[in-house]
Amino acid sequence: MKHSTRRAVGGALTSLTGLAALLIVGMLAVILLDVFTEGAGHVTWKFLTEAPSDGMMGGGIFPALYGTAALTLLMTLAVMPVGVLTAVYLHEYAPPDSIVARWVRVAIVNLAGVPSIVFGLFGLGFFIHFVGGGLDRVLGYQELHWAQPGILWASLTLAVLTLPVVIVATEEALRAVPLDHRTASLALGATQSQTLVRVVLPGALPGILTGAVLAVSRGAGEVAPILFTGAAYFLPDLPTSLNSQFMHLGYHTYVLATQSPDVEATRPLLYATVLVLLMLTFALNIVAVVIRTRTRRRAANAH
Amino acid sequence: MDREAPMQQSLAEPIVAPRSSPEARRRQLREKVIAGIVTAMAFTGIAALVLIIVFVAKEALDLFLDAEARHEASLAKMFTAQPTRPGRPPAYLWQPVSSVPKVSMIPLFIGTLKTTVVSMLVAVPVGVAGALFAAEFAPRRLRELLKPVIELLAGIPSVVLGFFALMVLATFLQDTFGFTYRLNAVVAGLGLALAIVPVIFTVAEDALTSVPRSYREASLALGATPWETAWKVVLPAAAPGILAGCVLGFGRAIGETMIVLMASGNAAIVSASLGDSVRSLSATIAAEMGEVVVGSPHYSLLFFIGVELFVFTFILNMVAATWTKRVLKRLTGGGS
Numbered sequence: 001m002k003h004s005t006r007r008a009v010g011g012a013l014t015s016l017t018g019l020a021a022l023l024i025v026g027m028l029a030v031i032l033l034d035v036f037t038e039g040a041g042h043v044t045w046k047f048l049t050e051a052p053s054d055g056m057m058g059g060g061i062f063p064a065l066y067g068t069a070a071l072t073l074l075m076t077l078a079v080m081p082v083g084v085l086t087a088v089y090l091h092e093y094a095p096p097d098s099i100v101a102r103w104v105r106v107a108i109v110n111l112a113g114v115p116s117i118v119f120g121l122f123g124l125g126f127f128i129h130f131v132g133g134g135l136d137r138v139l140g141y142q143e144l145h146w147a148q149p150g151i152l153w154a155s156l157t158l159a160v161l162t163l164p165v166v167i168v169a170t171e172e173a174l175r176a177v178p179l180d181h182r183t184a185s186l187a188l189g190a191t192q193s194q195t196l197v198r199v200v201l202p203g204a205l206p207g208i209l210t211g212a213v214l215a216v217s218r219g220a221g222e223v224a225p226i227l228f229t230g231a232a233y234f235l236p237d238l239p240t241s242l243n244s245q246f247m248h249l250g251y252h253t254y255v256l257a258t259q260s261p262d263v264e265a266t267r268p269l270l271y272a273t274v275l276v277l278l279m280l281t282f283a284l285n286i287v288a289v290v291i292r293t294r295t296r297r298r299a300a301n302a303h
Numbered sequence: 304m305d306r307e308a309p310m311q312q313s314l315a316e317p318i319v320a321p322r323s324s325p326e327a328r329r330r331q332l333r334e335k336v337i338a339g340i341v342t343a344m345a346f347t348g349i350a351a352l353v354l355i356i357v358f359v360a361k362e363a364l365d366l367f368l369d370a371e372a373r374h375e376a377s378l379a380k381m382f383t384a385q386p387t388r389p390g391r392p393p394a395y396l397w398q399p400v401s402s403v404p405k406v407s408m409i410p411l412f413i414g415t416l417k418t419t420v421v422s423m424l425v426a427v428p429v430g431v432a433g434a435l436f437a438a439e440f441a442p443r444r445l446r447e448l449l450k451p452v453i454e455l456l457a458g459i460p461s462v463v464l465g466f467f468a469l470m471v472l473a474t475f476l477q478d479t480f481g482f483t484y485r486l487n488a489v490v491a492g493l494g495l496a497l498a499i500v501p502v503i504f505t506v507a508e509d510a511l512t513s514v515p516r517s518y519r520e521a522s523l524a525l526g527a528t529p530w531e532t533a534w535k536v537v538l539p540a541a542a543p544g545i546l547a548g549c550v551l552g553f554g555r556a557i558g559e560t561m562i563v564l565m566a567s568g569n570a571a572i573v574s575a576s577l578g579d580s581v582r583s584l585s586a587t588i589a590a591e592m593g594e595v596v597v598g599s600p601h602y603s604l605l606f607f608i609g610v611e612l613f614v615f616t617f618i619l620n621m622v623a624a625t626w627t628k629r630v631l632k633r634l635t636g637g638g639s
Contacts (some may be wrong), residue, residue, distance in 0.1 A: 010530035014440045020432035021441070021449055028456045031467050031497075032501055069566075082347050087343035106346040106624075113551070114352075114613060115558025117585045118359060118617035121609040124592070125358035137537055160351050167348070191330060193337040221460025224560040224585075228592045234434065249461040250561075257466050258565055270470075276462055285458040289451055 032278075034095045039275030042268045048276070051236045056256065057265050061273055066238050067151070067231075067246030068280075072220045074155035074242075079215055082159075083166025084208055090167070091174040092196060112164035116224040123157030123229035124149075138182065150243035154230030161225055162215035169214055173207020174200065178297065206295040210288045217284035221277065223250040233259075335391035356613060363606035365598070372600035376406045383407075397571035397582065399591070399601045406604060409610075410571035414488070414581030418563055419556040421492025421577060422499060427549050428501030429496070434545075437504075438511035439533040450508075455499035463611075465565035468494030473566060480578075488577045494562040501554035506551055506623075510544025510630050511537060544630035547623040554619035558612055571597040585606050 050060030086104065093103035132147035139145070177200050185195040201208075223231070232245035233255055239246040253273050260266040322333075365372045376399075384393035385405050395409035433453075437446045473490045476482060482489070514537045522532040542558075568580025569590060588605050595602045 006528055006531070010528050013530045013534065014436075017436035017440060021436045022350070023429055024433050024456065025449070025452050027497060028452060031459070031463075034467070034471055035463075058327050076630070082344055085341050085344035086348055089341045090477040093341050094345075100342070104345050104348050106621075109624050110620050111348060113554055113558075113616050114355060114586055115335060115560065115616055117558065117560040118355065118609050118613050120592075121359050121362070121588065121606055122355045125362045125584075126354055129362075129597075130358065149325045160355075163348060163351065177311055180368055191334050193334055217458055221458075221462065223460070223462045224589060227589055250460055253462050253466055254561065255566065257469055270466070274466055278463055281458050281460055282455060285455060289454065291454045 008206070016060025016118070018134050020240070035271060035275050035278055038268075039271035039273075042272035043275055047272055052234065052252075052269075055270075056111050056234060056260065056268075061249065061252060061276065063235060063238055064247040064249045064252040067235075068220055069157050069245060069280045070239060071151055071158065071226070071230075072216050073247065074151065075158040075219045076212060076216055078154050078156055078159035079162050079166055080208075080212055081144050083163050083215075085164075087167045087170035087174060088196065088201075092192075092200065108164045109169055111160070112168075116161060116222055117227075119157055119161045119225040120227055120229060122176065123153055123225060126270065127156055128229065129152040146241065146243055149228060149230040149245055150241075151230050151246045152242035154226040154246070157225045157229050158219040158222060161222060162219045165215045165218055167210045170204065170208050173204035173210070173295070176207060177203040206291050210291045210295070213284050213288040213291070217281045217288070220284070221250055223248070223254055228253065249273060249280070253277060320533060323413070332531070333579075340465070356610075359606055359609045359613060363603050363610050364419065365603040366600065366607055368532070369600070374579075375404055375600040376604050381408045382408050383542070386485050392583070395573050397587070399604060401625060404601065408608070409582045410573050411577050411582055411587055411608070412568065413573055415557060415583040415585070417488035417576035417577060418491045418495055418567060418568065418583055419553065421489055422495035422556045425493060425496040426499045426503055426552055430500045430548070431507050431545055433500075434504050434507035434511055435533060435538065438508050439537060453501050453504050457505070459497075461498055461559060461561040462565075463564040464497050467497075468566035480580045484568055484578065484580045485568075486566055486580055488567065488579065488581045491567035491583075492577075494557055494566045495556050496561055498562060499555045501553040502555055503548045506548030506627070507541070507545045510548065513544070513631065513634055514540045515634060528578055540634065541630060543626040543633070547626035547630070550619050550623040554616040554623070557619075558585055558616050560589050565588050582592045584612055588612075 047060040048065065049062050052061065052064050053059035059084040070113050086108075090104060094104075103187075128147055128149060132153065134143065135146040180201060181199050182195055185199045186192070186222055190198070226248060231248045235245060235247050253270065256266050256270040256273060309386065341520055366376055367373065384395055386393050387405075395407040396405035397407055397410045398405040433449075437449050441449065458570050468490055469486070471495055473485050476490055477485050478491070480489075518536050518540060519532050522536040523529070527535070562585040564586040566584060567583060569586060570580035570581045571582040571587075585608075588608055591601070592605050595605060
């Protein structure tokens, strides 16, 4: 090939791939711009603090905000201990060629790829019918008490869903703690668990927090798993106990977008809800990115 | 080490192993308990995966055990054409709540396939090309800007992407291409593409950047231009990893629910046209589980769809995991 042809082909390939990258960035910009321009005007203090009214045609989203917050809080409480300890096992306790560790890793990879709607089915079959039904029998409830959709079952379902996120992030954080710190601690006579609690975990804390934030941002946006494990169409009362149903920002978005009798009338509400949901997940993602880059920089300086 | 221990002892004064104090024994016991708890926790991942398949399959099992369900939704009825009104040819119909339930899964398979194919046709070239740009051609600044942007795109909840496809994309595409049905396979597929581009990009970019610098330097030293190096050296070296990313994206597209539920029109139609409304496997579960009678054949059927989705994505994940491992092994192990 002649030199000039080769340069031309190279230029074409560079700009084509650049165009693809630009397209991705462009789509994100279009989505953001659309949601922001249509939604920003309607996000007021009143909108954030009032319950929906007029058959979802007016009012605000407070119960959905509250429900999303309560749901993700419960989910985080459930997933963090299990996720962090699993990562601790994989990185600190498992022998290098352990079969258990290998199976755990395979399970994590697959858990991360299970469709979210299947988690919903799992929540219904396992938590509601099996665990909830069992609880009702044991506790002697005549009517359905635990064997029905509720915030506890929805959050546990989400906890299983976000487990891989926490494990992967925590393991990365543990990897960033220098080996010297562990050997120094052990050389001073500390046991393995003392080393873990006083040296390794504090060192890995920023990374573990990143994992928590990523799990929250993932869990807060998922709708499919809570469709039949606890989310309610319209519920002006806030959830008061672990077995009550709840409203949710994502589910509210779905309901407003697909089941509204008058799409044009609910349009401003819909856009405002989407804007709030989007800002929430973005804020969480940005927090995660900031913690992560800070930790990385500190780790780079330490060496 | 164990074999040497007695010898060393015999050289020195006879050493009596220090009798462990109660305190030391308590410490050892505590260490064992903690290690046990940590190990037990690690099993929850495996347990969760096993429980998922067991409990989803358990609710689907009635299709094969219960006489009524077996009659209403046998495998033959799920996968072969069923008689419709007298005088009409048999057809593949998904009407599980009509007076004579028709439960052919063929329309759902076709619907899932259509949206997935559309999304892959868009997401694979864009994702891989974007990754190639980021890994090979982009200046460092631009790449460091590109990655968080992709992460933000990956962080958008799928319900928001579904909303965007439903409200904006659908109208735009109908105005541009004149679709008969506003919500169709193309709209849902493009919505899905937005969700899987970050997956493909991330995995492909990882595979590309883990190609050793020496490969590139060798190619450049032989007189190849940067694009020749990227195209003929780096891309083939990273191919298994890139393919793994595509497989992973494919799995996501099959299982993704909210986007398809909101933007596909949800009509179970057997046709070849991408302009028709479609109903996917996952969206069917989401749309029908709310009103179904617990324990009915229809209920079991929806769980059976769940089993199918689980199995599909499980296989795809295993394939992708093997391929990503292969690219790492090829590039880091062996030759170097």
